[in-house]
Amino acid sequence: MKKFFIYTLLLIFGISLFADEPLLDNDQKFSVENGSYKVVFTYTNLLPLNYQKKNILFTVYKNGIKYDTQTIKDVLKNPKGLQRTASYYYWGTCKAIYEKGIILDTVEGYKIYNFEAKKFLSLTDKSNAVFWTQKDLIHHSLEKITTNGSIENYNYFDYDSNVGHIVAATYGRTERRASSPNYKKPVSISAPLLYWSINNAGLLTIARDSADFTKSNTHIYKIYIDEKFEIAYTIQNNQFVRYKYTNND
Incomplete structure (x- = not known):
């Protein structure tokens, strides 16, 4: 009887131990x-x-x-x-x-x-989008994740009291040498000073002219920012795009 009692206690303890x-x-x-x-x-x-x-x-x-x-x-x-x-x-x-x-x-x-x-x-679908905030962007960078070798980086979002919201950007492509297919040479250019704005609908617009955010600009809707893995899920000019999202502070 004593052995039975001990075995029963061990069984109960074992179940509770492995339950977690x-x-x-x-x-x-x-x-x-x-x-x-x-x-x-x-x-x-x-x-x-x-x-x-x-x-x-x-x-x-x-x-x-x-x-x-x-x-x-x-x-x-x-x-x-x-x-x-x-x-x-x-x-x-x-x-x-x-x-x-x-x-x-x-x-x-x-x-x-x-x-x-x-x-x-x-x-x-824009129904998946949420509002950008200035906190999301100030002193952050967005580096487009691509598979075709294109480069589209918004290197640093900032605010200047004289010119307003500004962003440094880099564009270009990653090329491969025929003699060494595994070698990747980035070919990029620094864009002229760009400007960014968040409208009342929470849409991020990046433009070349601080006075005109309507013509031939880049429009980016925010879906979700995964700060742990530093990824921003977005809709950029009607395409689903993921950006490497980095805090530069």
């Missing part, structure tokens, strides 16, 4: 929240090999009440693109939650689920 231990990604429910919304993922980033398209990938709660669900087929239009591992399929990961929705990096590319619409919107 993290499980494998595929076996735990991962959640992110922003205050009003909480998103609970059934599968953090791995799907079982016997998954069904109708399986729920994540559930959305608003103020503690179930608000919406999205299945695997709602998120992934072509599951054949899933990346097979030894025992699972990799589908992607949640990059961020912000006031308008969640940003996913999937095997099909970036996707943004919009809370209000209860569905995934186009990456260039």
Whole structure:
């Protein structure tokens, strides 16, 4: 009887000990929240090999009440693109939650689920955008992340009492030498002094003329700034663009 009592205590202690231990990604429910919304993922980033398209990938709660669900087929239009591992399929990961929705990096590319619409919107849909603030930009830089070798850097946003908001910029391309394909030589030019402004709709405009922010300028909508990983998700002139976001202070 004494041995039974000891074994029972050990069993209870063991369960309580491992209850707080993290499980494998595929076996735990991962959640992110922003205050009003909480998103609970059934599968953090791995799907079982016997998954069904109708399986729920994540559930959305608003103020503690179930608000919406999205299945695997709602998120992934072509599951054949899933990346097979030894025992699972990799589908992607949640990059961020912000006031308008969640940003996913999937095997099909970036996707943004919009809370209000209860569905995934186009990456260039302005409904995903939020307001820029001067704090976001003053003494910061934006370096465009590209795969085609182009260079578009806004090196330093500042304010001058004489000329207003100014930004130093660099443009150009990264070229490869035929004799050494792995060598990358940046070919860039410093742009003339540029000017920036945030309008009443929270849109960032960068212009060559401080008196004219309407003609042939660069317009950048802010979606989300991930300060931890120094990435800004934006819509630039109707294209989804990611910038390396750096605090220069």
